[in-house]
Amino acid sequence: xxxxxxxxxxxxxxxxxxxxxxxxxxxxxxxxxxxxxxxxxxxxxxxxxxxxxxxxxxxxxxxxxxxxxxxxxxxxxxxxxxxxxxxxxxxxxxxxxxxxxxxxxxxxxxxxxxxxxxxxxxxxxxxxxxxxxxxxxxxxxxxxxxxxxxxxxxxxxxxxxxxxxxxxxxxxxxxxxxxxxxxxxxxxxxxxxxxxxxxxxxxxxxxxxxxxxxxxxxxxxxxxxxxxxxxxxxxxxxxxxxxxxxxxxxxxxxxxxxxxxxxxxxxxxxxxxxxxxxxxxxxxxxxxxxxxxxxxxxxxxxxxxxxxxxxxxxxxxxxxxxxxxxxxxxxxxxxxxxxxxxxxxxxxxxxxxxxxxxxxxxxxxxxxxxxxxxxx
Amino acid sequence: xxxxxxxxxxxxxxxxxxxxxxxxxxxxxxxxxxxxxxxxxxxxxxxxxxxxxxxxxxxxxxxxxxxxxxxxxxxxxxxxxxxxxxxxxxxxxxxxxxxxxxxxxxxxxxxxxxxxxxxxxxxxxxxxxxxxxxxxxxxxxxxxxxxxxxxxxxxxxxxxxxxxxxxxxxxxxxxxxxxxxxxxxxxxxxxxxxxxxxxxxxxxxxxxxxxxxxxxxxxxxxxxxxxxxxxxxxxxxxxxxxxxxxxxxxxxxxxxxxxxxxxxxxxxxxxxxxxxxxxxxxxxxxxxxxxxxxxxxxxxxxxxxxxxxxxxxxxxxxxxxxxxxxxxxxxxxxxxxxxx
Numbered sequence: 001x002x003x004x005x006x007x008x009x010x011x012x013x014x015x016x017x018x019x020x021x022x023x024x025x026x027x028x029x030x031x032x033x034x035x036x037x038x039x040x041x042x043x044x045x046x047x048x049x050x051x052x053x054x055x056x057x058x059x060x061x062x063x064x065x066x067x068x069x070x071x072x073x074x075x076x077x078x079x080x081x082x083x084x085x086x087x088x089x090x091x092x093x094x095x096x097x098x099x100x101x102x103x104x105x106x107x108x109x110x111x112x113x114x115x116x117x118x119x120x121x122x123x124x125x126x127x128x129x130x131x132x133x134x135x136x137x138x139x140x141x142x143x144x145x146x147x148x149x150x151x152x153x154x155x156x157x158x159x160x161x162x163x164x165x166x167x168x169x170x171x172x173x174x175x176x177x178x179x180x181x182x183x184x185x186x187x188x189x190x191x192x193x194x195x196x197x198x199x200x201x202x203x204x205x206x207x208x209x210x211x212x213x214x215x216x217x218x219x220x221x222x223x224x225x226x227x228x229x230x231x232x233x234x235x236x237x238x239x240x241x242x243x244x245x246x247x248x249x250x251x252x253x254x255x256x257x258x259x260x261x262x263x264x265x266x267x268x269x270x271x272x273x274x275x276x277x278x279x280x281x282x283x284x285x286x287x288x289x290x291x292x293x294x295x296x297x298x299x300x301x302x303x304x305x306x307x308x309x310x311x312x313x314x315x316x317x318x319x320x321x322x323x324x325x326x327x328x329x330x331x332x333x334x335x336x337x338x339x340x341x342x343x344x345x346x347x348x349x350x351x352x353x354x355x356x357x358x359x360x361x362x363x364x365x366x367x368x369x370x371x372x373x374x375x376x
Numbered sequence: 377x378x379x380x381x382x383x384x385x386x387x388x389x390x391x392x393x394x395x396x397x398x399x400x401x402x403x404x405x406x407x408x409x410x411x412x413x414x415x416x417x418x419x420x421x422x423x424x425x426x427x428x429x430x431x432x433x434x435x436x437x438x439x440x441x442x443x444x445x446x447x448x449x450x451x452x453x454x455x456x457x458x459x460x461x462x463x464x465x466x467x468x469x470x471x472x473x474x475x476x477x478x479x480x481x482x483x484x485x486x487x488x489x490x491x492x493x494x495x496x497x498x499x500x501x502x503x504x505x506x507x508x509x510x511x512x513x514x515x516x517x518x519x520x521x522x523x524x525x526x527x528x529x530x531x532x533x534x535x536x537x538x539x540x541x542x543x544x545x546x547x548x549x550x551x552x553x554x555x556x557x558x559x560x561x562x563x564x565x566x567x568x569x570x571x572x573x574x575x576x577x578x579x580x581x582x583x584x585x586x587x588x589x590x591x592x593x594x595x596x597x598x599x600x601x602x603x604x605x606x607x608x609x610x611x612x613x614x615x616x617x618x619x620x621x622x623x624x625x626x627x628x629x630x631x632x633x634x635x636x637x638x639x640x641x642x643x644x645x646x647x648x649x650x651x652x653x654x655x656x657x658x659x660x661x662x663x664x665x666x667x668x669x670x671x672x673x674x675x676x677x678x679x680x681x682x683x684x685x686x687x688x689x690x691x692x693x694x695x696x697x698x699x700x701x702x703x704x705x706x707x708x709x710x711x712x713x714x715x716x
Contacts, residue, residue, distance in 0.1 A: 279497060369531070
């Protein structure tokens with residue numbers, strides 16, 4: 001059901017990113033004129049954030065169950081394959097892993113509610129302290145990948161739609177098809193081979209040259225480099241991010257290109273585009289002003305979903321390029337049966353995913369004024 | 377008599393489709409003088425909209441292609457102008473409004489944004505503030521007095537209001553010619569009358585010529601001075617509005633007039649012209665209306681009549697009133713004799 005977003009007077013693409021929203025449109029002209037529109041949007045946002053709670057509780061139950069269904073015990077993983085069974089049992093006992101599952105779950109939930117994401121079995125450090133740098137690395141990579149994906153995706157899509165059924169169109173769509181179908185690990189390896197190995201233009205892995213004396217404050221290397229005015233480090237960070245960002249951005253780029261093309265094709269046939277032409281608007285302005293803003297809702301939806309996926313960590317890309325991101329962090333946690341890290345890591349990712357989609361939902365109203373947020 | 381503003385002669389606009397060439401407009405002559413209101417009448421698909429879009433240079437090419445003829449506007453030949461030069465004329469010296477006010481305004485920009493754009497595209501020296509003032513003035517002249525309207529979005533306005541905005545936007549650069557493509561079709565009757573009144577008022581005040589495209593003869597009677605009737609991509613009759621309504625010469629025009637419901641006549645069924653519009657890929661050999669015409673003669677099915685004058689300011693494309701009919705008859709008789 002799609003009641004949270006009310007579309008008036010027009011059959012526009014109606015995105016439905018969150019099925020749990022059930023509101024009626026009540027934002028009328030008086031409300032807008034009285035300046036209450038802003039309050040309504042804020043109220044809507046607060047309600048959506050509150051609705052995060054059941055989503056996250058459900059999420060935590062699922063991950064908790066799955067994690068505990070994985071064969072093998074953390075104690076076994078910590079002590080090694082040839083450990084004394086008595087020692088394994090004892091360690092399990094001391095970590096509380098022999099308690100009934102529901103006891104373990106509520107203990108975990110209680111801790112999370114108090115802001116304690118638990119302690120890593122492997123490192124013995126609080127996850128809350130540990131996860132920051134990994135998250136920052138992933139955000140940096142995901143944002144860069146998304147910039148590439150949106151820039152090339154939107155423009156390829158526009159080009160295809162503008163010259164439908166031409167050589168440009170076919171070429172763009174073949175590129176998009178290859179982009180969707182190419183396995184990321186293969187593309188990553190190919191990039192490393194060509195640009196790092198053969199041409200030697202770019203480094204093949206890591207976030208920054210390890211020989212560099214670089215102090216990280218925010219864990220976002222680009223921001224750090226800018227704050228400290230270290231342009232050499234900035235340049236180096238850029239060099240390191242290109243290859244993984246391209247590998248990671250390829251699939252979203254292809255999806256965005258195809259979505260932009262079909263959305264633009266529909267919009268370019270509409271009456272208001274003809275009106276714009278009749279006014280004497282030039283072709284570039286027609287495409288980038290009059291058509292693109294109308295075509296943007298579906299693109300925004302794809303953007304939100306893909307951004308959520310990328311932030312969820314790209315295990316393959318991060319592994320291939322030795323990128324110390326959240327995907328790698330989780331992968332290592334799974335390998336070493338680090339239950340608290342897996343659970344809390346997934347919880348953090350799920351929260352980010354839902355928040356990004358909330359932001360996208362709120363952005364719809366800026367793109368299309370016909371979309372309005374109602375109250376219950 | 378006022379100067380000629382728009383002169384379309386022998387215009388042929390053909391569409392190249394997968395299934396063959398569609399001759400949507402096939403040799404059309406239309407003249408509009410300065411400050412005049414001319415009606416262009418015909419059934420759906422007769423080529424009247426394509427004719428007007430050709431003038432504006434809004435027919436997508438391909439698939440459309442001007443296969444011949446000329447369009448002279450204000451002394452300039454439009455068929456050979458570059459896209460850039462045409463763009464400068466559009467919205468400036470000639471403007472157009474459309475049938476669907478509900479969808480003709482861009483839904484994601486405010487009325488003010490769209491009006492200011494129309495002004496500043498052609499008058500670069502005008503500042504944003506001045507343009508907003510001009511836009512507001514234009515909106516007032518079409519009867520929208522509300523101040524806040526510039527910051528409203530199209531979906532906040534009714535259909536009639538949106539058509540007023542469209543008209544204001546078209547008139548904002550004081551065009552010499554306004555092409556109105558069925559501007560009242562989508563509106564209800566009281567609003568139709570208001571819009572027609574408004575157009576007449578603007579025509580009087582600004583001396584903007586109007587080419588009114590419609591299939592509604594009521595609109596023509598209400599507004600126009602001269603009427604051009606089109607059928608199957610051709611002009612079939614042209615006269616001033618009184619003559620045409622009183623004394624239609626072409627059987628198609630007569631048929632159209634007969635199919636208007638009359639209150640004072642108790643007829644069981646409303647008259648309708650029998651048959652259908654011919655397929656533009658496969659036009660009849662002689663007169664294009666002959667298959668549906670109750671007066672069709674032998675010559676009509678063999679030879680296409682020319683558009684020829686009947687009396688002063690009244691022309692028609694019909695053998696019934698053509699002086700060349702006897703000559704054509706002789707030709708046909710001669711042909712059949714020689715072939716048999």
